[in-house]
Amino acid sequence: MSEAPREVVTDSGIPLQPVYVADSVADGLEERLGLPGKPPFTRGPYPTMYRERLWTMRQYAGYGSAEDTNARYRFLLAQGQTALSVAFDLPTQLGYDSTDPEVASEVGRVGVAIDTVEDMETVFDGLPIDQLSVNFTINATAPIILAFYLVAAERQGVARKDVAGTLQNDILKEFLARKTFIFPPEESIRLVADVVEYASAELPRFNGISITGYHAREAGCDAVQEVGLTMASAIAYSQAFLARGLDFDFFAPRLSFHFSSQLDLFEEAAKVRAARRMWHRLATERFGAKKENSARLRFFSGCSGATLTAQQPLNNVVRSTLQCLAAVLGGAQSIHVMGYDEALEIPTEESVRLALRTQQIIAHESGVAKVIDPLAGSYYVESLTDEIERRAWALVEKVDAGGGLVELLAQGVPQRWVAESAYAYERQILSGERVKVGVNKYTDGSDVAPPLFEIDETAGDRQREKLRARIAARDAQAVGESLADLGRALDEGANTMPYIMQCGRVGATLGEIADTMRSRFGRYREPQPW
Amino acid sequence: MSRPAVVRPRIVLAKPGLDGHDRGIKVVGMALRDAGAEVVYLGLQQTAPQIVGAALAEDADVIGLSVLSGVHLAVAAQLLTACREAGLDDVPVVVGGTIPPTDVDRLKALGVRDVFPVGTPLPDVVERIFDIARQGGRSS
Numbered sequence: 314m315s316e317a318p319r320e321v322v323t324d325s326g327i328p329l330q331p332v333y334v335a336d337s338v339a340d341g342l343e344e345r346l347g348l349p350g351k352p353p354f355t356r357g358p359y360p361t362m363y364r365e366r367l368w369t370m371r372q373y374a375g376y377g378s379a380e381d382t383n384a385r386y387r388f389l390l391a392q393g394q395t396a397l398s399v400a401f402d403l404p405t406q407l408g409y410d411s412t413d414p415e416v417a418s419e420v421g422r423v424g425v426a427i428d429t430v431e432d433m434e435t436v437f438d439g440l441p442i443d444q445l446s447v448n449f450t451i452n453a454t455a456p457i458i459l460a461f462y463l464v465a466a467e468r469q470g471v472a473r474k475d476v477a478g479t480l481q482n483d484i485l486k487e488f489l490a491r492k493t494f495i496f497p498p499e500e501s502i503r504l505v506a507d508v509v510e511y512a513s514a515e516l517p518r519f520n521g522i523s524i525t526g527y528h529a530r531e532a533g534c535d536a537v538q539e540v541g542l543t544m545a546s547a548i549a550y551s552q553a554f555l556a557r558g559l560d561f562d563f564f565a566p567r568l569s570f571h572f573s574s575q576l577d578l579f580e581e582a583a584k585v586r587a588a589r590r591m592w593h594r595l596a597t598e599r600f601g602a603k604k605e606n607s608a609r610l611r612f613f614s615g616c617s618g619a620t621l622t623a624q625q626p627l628n629n630v631v632r633s634t635l636q637c638l639a640a641v642l643g644g645a646q647s648i649h650v651m652g653y654d655e656a657l658e659i660p661t662e663e664s665v666r667l668a669l670r671t672q673q674i675i676a677h678e679s680g681v682a683k684v685i686d687p688l689a690g691s692y693y694v695e696s697l698t699d700e701i702e703r704r705a706w707a708l709v710e711k712v713d714a715g716g717g718l719v720e721l722l723a724q725g726v727p728q729r730w731v732a733e734s735a736y737a738y739e740r741q742i743l744s745g746e747r748v749k750v751g752v753n754k755y756t757d758g759s760d761v762a763p764p765l766f767e768i769d770e771t772a773g774d775r776q777r778e779k780l781r782a783r784i785a786a787r788d789a790q791a792v793g794e795s796l797a798d799l800g801r802a803l804d805e806g807a808n809t810m811p812y813i814m815q816c817g818r819v820g821a822t823l824g825e826i827a828d829t830m831r832s833r834f835g836r837y838r839e840p841q842p843w
Numbered sequence: 844m845s846r847p848a849v850v851r852p853r854i855v856l857a858k859p860g861l862d863g864h865d866r867g868i869k870v871v872g873m874a875l876r877d878a879g880a881e882v883v884y885l886g887l888q889q890t891a892p893q894i895v896g897a898a899l900a901e902d903a904d905v906i907g908l909s910v911l912s913g914v915h916l917a918v919a920a921q922l923l924t925a926c927r928e929a930g931l932d933d934v935p936v937v938v939g940g941t942i943p944p945t946d947v948d949r950l951k952a953l954g955v956r957d958v959f960p961v962g963t964p965l966p967d968v969v970e971r972i973f974d975i976a977r978q979g980g981r982s983s
Contacts, residue, residue: 403861403912418917419861492863492887532866623962656961658943732869739870739965762944842869
């Protein structure tokens with residue numbers, strides 16, 4: 314007796330036919346596709362896409378002190394990188410100064426330490442802000458980092474209208490997956506809205522939020538859940554901004570998105586095509602968008618760290634190449650490729666250069682960027698795009714029925730979905746149902762670690778010394794007054810951005826500003842996972 | 844003094860420091876539960892005194908830390924000191940996460956009983972934690 318053949322499924326478990334034919338695609342494809350740059354934007358947000366301009370090559374980088382990070386940025390730009398993406402250390406992400414004894418060992422460890430506006434000025438020393446597009450991976454302290462950056466821009470003589478880039482500023486996915494929240498949800502969303510309101514009014518080239526499915530995916534959910542949860546987040550934010558009295562067409566054109574790119578090539582490309590179509594429908598049908606730009610989903614694609622392996626680390630170069638290709642086939646506006654050594658340590662200069670070269674080879678040698686949305690019309694890809702959309706809408710409806718994403722996060726429900734998916738993934742690797750080359754198949758003992766990045770243990774002390782000198786030299790009275798003004802703005806519900814910028818100008822530290830918020834908002838503790 | 848052998852080990856898991864990557868510790872926690880352990884997950888940003896307090900209250904057989912932000916040496920040293928000060932020398936401590944190969948022996952030299960760098964197969968992690976719980980005590 315032979316075993317029944319095992320069902321063949323995509324990475325997220327969608328059953329697959331052996332071959333797709335014309336009848337595999339439901340009627341009405343033309344309407345579901347449109348043309349690139351035209352509703353419903355399935356084929357891309359812009360009419361010319363990579364014909365006019367390649368995607369932005371944006372490697373996530375930052376470590377040690379502001380001087381160390383400035384040096385890495387100069388290196389990356391000299392290698393042909395076209396924009397920057399700032400990684401912050403955990404004390405900066407969680408609102409502690411480098412001098413706080415509780416966090417001493419974390420200073421400069423996973424990103425750059427920013428305590429004051431002067432650190433931000435140093436990071437961009439010699440790099441003209443009006444000629445850069447900068448992504449900031451920062452959330453709970455996003456208003457402080459944006460304020461410090463705008464003050465640094467002022468000091469370079471750059472007008473706000475010329476400041477370009479993206480602030481991650483997506484606190485909901487911190488509760489869901491990334492876990493660098495500080496304040497409870499309601500107060501956190503108020504700060505997100507302060508930034509989005511300010512950026513929509515003052516910063517025409519800047520995205521005040523990047524609504525993110527990437528981290529839930531990295532934490533274990535599948536591609537369908539990633540799209541569904543991202544749309545649920547976009548709904549929750551839109552509702553919060555509308556409740557504040559903002560017009561949808563005021564903020565929606567500057568909403569940006571962030572997805573993961575993993576290894577199931579066609580599913581990953583289909584996923585973002587489905588996401589663009591879904592956001593168009595939400596924006597126009599649910600929120601009544603009048604401007605076309607309000608329904609045009611633009612996204613940053615982050616290649617996946619969770620799919621990389623510590624075993625046979627050079628294999629990760631191949632995995633990253635496939636992930637970058639998937640992001641390009643999906644029509645990403647900017648892309649980050651992981652270093653092959655990131656399962657072991659922050660990447661070396663050599664590994665970062667190879668990640669950037671991966672993007673450049675796909676852009677200039679592979680030919681895939683020559684034609685817009687080259688997968689369109691594929692029976693398989695169109696059928697998969699439709700099926701991902703169908704399943705992701707079902708998840709959006711489930712979240713709606715549960716009272717919305719904010720309510721479900723407070724109960725810990727989507728966090729459990731993500732953790733259960735992560736556990737299921739591990740069990741599939743254990744059973745051999747899911748093959749990881751070099752992990753559960755083709756293991757050969759060649760797991761020797763490559764030369765790793767060497768941490769400079771003096772970075773923390775250098776940073777603390779600088780901060781102490783600055784605090785001794787500043788006008789303490791001006792700092793006290795600006796922090797008191799910020800406190801009043803927090804109490805009265807005013808937009809905090811101008812007050813935080815004033816704090817930054819007079820030398821208040823990130824920790825002092827965060828403490829002013831903590832003293833009013835308190836700190837959030839997450840629900841138990843089981 | 845070593846403890847009696849345990850049938851259903853009690854494992855206290857925690858994320859020390861500021862790191863929020865909790866995919867690994869939750870997967871390990873679920874696998875330990877499925878293997879029959881009682882698992883108490885304390886959550887994020889746990890300080891050494893908080894972990895020691897929970898280990899006392901829960902009568903832990905093993906304490907497991909997960910660190911993916913590179914500060915494993917510092918936080919492990921803090922916890923082991925706090926354990927000694929609280930008279931918990933006999934509760935073994937294990938550490939998992941993004942740990943470069945060269946740091947495995949450094950962690951063990953500090954007194955960490957076992958280390959599970961990224962890439963350690965899940966059944967190995969479970970089996971080794973159960974073995975450690977059965978052996979009890981810090982002497983090895």
